[in-house]
Every structure is written in C-alpha cells, then in structure tokens.
Amino acid sequence: MKEPTKNLDRWRLVLGKYADQGLQQGALSGHAARLDAALEFLYGREYLGRGLRGDTGPGSLDASQPTLVTWLGEVRELFPNDTVEVIEKHALDRYGLTELITDPKTLERLEPNQQLLRTLLTLRGHLKGEVLNVARRIIRQVVEELRAKLEPEVRMALAGRLNRFRHSPMAMAQNFDVMGTIRRNLKHYDTQRQQIVIEQLRFFERNNRRLPWDIILCVDQSGSMADSVIHSAVMAGILAGLPAFRVKIVVFDTSVVDLSGHADDPVEMLMRVQLGGGTHIAQAVRYCGQLVENPHRTVFVLVSDFCEGAPPGELLREVAKLAEARVKTLGLAALDGQAHPSYDRQMAERLAACGMEIAALTPQRLAHWLVKVIS
Structure with missing residues (x-):
C-alpha cells in the first residue's frame, strides 16, 4: 500500500x-x-x-x-x-x-x-x-486532443534557437540584443544628457537547426508509469515531425520492445504497449546503447520510476557508459501534465552520480530542457 x-x-x-x-x-x-x-x-x-x-x-x-x-x-x-x-x-x-x-x-x-x-x-x-x-x-481521439494541446508550445521551443551572429528585423522581447543595441547606437550618445539615444533596436534572429540530433526515449511500461507512457508516445510523435531530429523509442518491462518504426504515430505505439509486469531497466539501457551512432549528437531520455528489479550495479554501469561516451542523459521520474513523481529516490541519486540529470517534467519543460542541452 x-x-x-x-x-x-x-x-x-x-x-x-x-x-x-x-x-x-x-x-x-x-x-x-x-x-x-x-x-x-x-x-x-x-x-x-x-x-x-x-x-x-x-x-x-x-x-x-x-x-x-x-x-x-x-x-x-x-x-x-x-x-x-x-x-x-x-x-x-x-x-x-x-x-x-x-x-x-x-x-x-x-x-x-x-x-x-x-x-x-x-x-x-x-x-x-x-x-x-x-x-x-x-485512443486516437484522446491522443489527438492531447497532441493538439502540447504541440504548439513544444514546436515553438524546438523549431529554432537564437543565432547570435545574425540579426532579425522582427521585434521579439525574448530576442532583444542588449549589447548589440548599445554598440549600434553609441554614435548617438548625448553628451549633455549623458545618455545614449536609441534610434535602432537590435534583435537576435532565430535560425533552424541543420545538424541532426538523435533522441532516444527509453520508457518504462510498468503499471505506475501509465501517464508517462502516454505523454512519451505523444512527445515522440511531435519530435519525429521536426526534420532536425531522428527519434527512436523503446519500451520495456522485463523485456525490451523497439517501437522506433512507429515513433511518428503515437496511436500505433500505444496499441503495442502492455502496462504492468516487472522492471529490468539495465537491460533496456544496454539495448539503447546499441542504438547510439553519434554520441556527441545523441540525447538519451530514460522515463522510469527507477525501481530496478535487477541488481542495481548493472544499471549504474550502463548509464555510466553512456555518460562517458558523451551521450547527454536525462532520467525522468515523470513526464506528464502534472509532473508529480513517485520514484526510488536513492536510485535516482546514484544515477545522478553517474552523470545522469534527474528531473520530473511536463512535455513543455522537456522541450525547453532539450533546447538548453543541444544549443
């Protein structure tokens, strides 16, 4: 209980x-x-x-x-x-x-x-x-409603990043270039008032990412992770729709199922999920390690409550291997609308010591984390 x-x-x-x-x-x-x-x-x-x-x-x-x-x-x-x-x-x-x-x-x-x-x-x-x-x-109706709610903000966060070498005529407050504006208007310095007269504001331009990133979602399908499984499937579908990302998704309990072929279709993905059963996280992480092609351009996201059924040392070694290879690793104790996790905190601390960042995030916050990591 x-x-x-x-x-x-x-x-x-x-x-x-x-x-x-x-x-x-x-x-x-x-x-x-x-x-x-x-x-x-x-x-x-x-x-x-x-x-x-x-x-x-x-x-x-x-x-x-x-x-x-x-x-x-x-x-x-x-x-x-x-x-x-x-x-x-x-x-x-x-x-x-x-x-x-x-x-x-x-x-x-x-x-x-x-x-x-x-x-x-x-x-x-x-x-x-x-x-x-x-x-x-x-399932299709609920997934489409959830995707329609999440996708605009997620796409806005992931579709571009600030390009600090080119400027844009579009005035957006979050893109305001303070130092560039000062340099541009120094010639208008008013010596009498001792102030810079701003005649032209400068804003950073957003550009599309051209270099590919591999996103590997490794999702625990034990019964307690139901909401996270649903949001992971929807998030995979959104990411797969962005040309700069290649998405792979793996679900696991004591077995590992690679659903990467359905990454762009959350409904088909969920139709192949079976909640419940035991948990062998290390086995799933090891399999995902085999999917890594370019460690420096790979983000590995483990969505789990970290309640490992196998000896914990095995899981710690697999995560440490990814971190040593310079794969960017994130452990999500929850990925849903509330981000109220229930998880093995001791295991989470041990994973963090191996180089994995641990968090509980909404899909929107995950998108902002990805922007920070890959920028």
Whole structure:
C-alpha cells in the first residue's frame, strides 16, 4: 500500500465492513477509507453468494456504470503493482467485470479522456474484435486532443534557437540584443544628457537547426508509469515531425520492445504497449546503447520510476557508459501534465552520480530542457 495503515485498520480492511462492531473501532477515514471503498466495490459482491442483499447504485458492477473506469484508476493509485494485478484478475475472472473488454456498446458510452485511455492500456491484452476497434478510436481521439494541446508550445521551443551572429528585423522581447543595441547606437550618445539615444533596436534572429540530433526515449511500461507512457508516445510523435531530429523509442518491462518504426504515430505505439509486469531497466539501457551512432549528437531520455528489479550495479554501469561516451542523459521520474513523481529516490541519486540529470517534467519543460542541452 502506498501509505502506512494501522494494524487495526488492516484487519478491518481484510475482514470487511461487517467487522466494525467486532473490532470496536470507529469508521475508517482518510487513506484507509479510500482503500476500503476500493476493496468493497469489488469484494462486496462476495456477500451476494451468502444470502445477503447486495447494494445497488454507484457501488455496483452493472455494465452501464462508468464508475468502472474510476474504480480501476483508484485501484492503481492506491495499491502496489503486484496487488493491482491480483485485484484486476479477480474482477475479470471471479466477479465478471468483463463489460469493458467484451461489450463495445459499453465502451462507446464512456467519455473519452486520459483516465479511460489509461484503463484501456492496462487491459490492452484482453481486448479483441470489435472492442479493440472501439478502443483504437478512443485512443486516437484522446491522443489527438492531447497532441493538439502540447504541440504548439513544444514546436515553438524546438523549431529554432537564437543565432547570435545574425540579426532579425522582427521585434521579439525574448530576442532583444542588449549589447548589440548599445554598440549600434553609441554614435548617438548625448553628451549633455549623458545618455545614449536609441534610434535602432537590435534583435537576435532565430535560425533552424541543420545538424541532426538523435533522441532516444527509453520508457518504462510498468503499471505506475501509465501517464508517462502516454505523454512519451505523444512527445515522440511531435519530435519525429521536426526534420532536425531522428527519434527512436523503446519500451520495456522485463523485456525490451523497439517501437522506433512507429515513433511518428503515437496511436500505433500505444496499441503495442502492455502496462504492468516487472522492471529490468539495465537491460533496456544496454539495448539503447546499441542504438547510439553519434554520441556527441545523441540525447538519451530514460522515463522510469527507477525501481530496478535487477541488481542495481548493472544499471549504474550502463548509464555510466553512456555518460562517458558523451551521450547527454536525462532520467525522468515523470513526464506528464502534472509532473508529480513517485520514484526510488536513492536510485535516482546514484544515477545522478553517474552523470545522469534527474528531473520530473511536463512535455513543455522537456522541450525547453532539450533546447538548453543541444544549443
């Protein structure tokens, strides 16, 4: 569980709501109450087989209830990955929560949004036939909306850089050349007022990058990284649309999947993602190291919570190799709209000591970081 829970609360969560009187404790509150509501939503159905009357309403598992998606999101937020897998398996196999993966009409009634997209990615391996086609349409709609929101600012940041050798007639405050303006107008110095009379302002010109940069995105597809996986796919699509960049994207759990052939299509990329499973980061970093052609013109971005399942020394050695080769390395604990990370801070500190910059960024901030690194 993601927050500590008192022992008595734990027993109450195990035994269920009918244990309140026997345990002689007050109602659960805060984090424990959220855990109880999430568990009761599913395991409360167990009472139906014992002759007790089941509740109806928001706590039911009726096919038409959009709260199914809300509940799945809550479970993934509250419980660790291995527990989430058990709960979802029980929901599908024991309690018949199959509507999202078998009934396209149920899926079509749900509002397309990022929460639903996360759920579809989690259940991706169960989707077949017409449900899969509906899921693809939903994923495309959400991705296009997200891309339309992010792309203008990202492109503005990445399409050009300040050229401090040429000047532009276009007056933009962020391009203002202070020293050039002073030099240009020194001949208009007013000795009586002891001031420079500014007759002509100077501005730096933006020019397009001509030298190619390789961007390698190495993305952890464990269940806790759902939002970062989505934003990584969209970001890869945006970067791939800029001629000065060559984008490669790799996703991993205990296996490594190279999706570079779909870097320009976030939907196809996400349709090949399967959230969940273990994590072998070192193996993925080693594979990405083989993709490096020009270390001095390569940016390696590891998107992960840094919770390594393999011996940590292996990961540290692989990152150190990239840094020693002069590859620019960045470890992102989160890449989403909020950049609120949950990650292994001790491992992050060890990676930083190997030469990897560590951050949690929104896509817009990642774009500005890239400008700083490659300028």
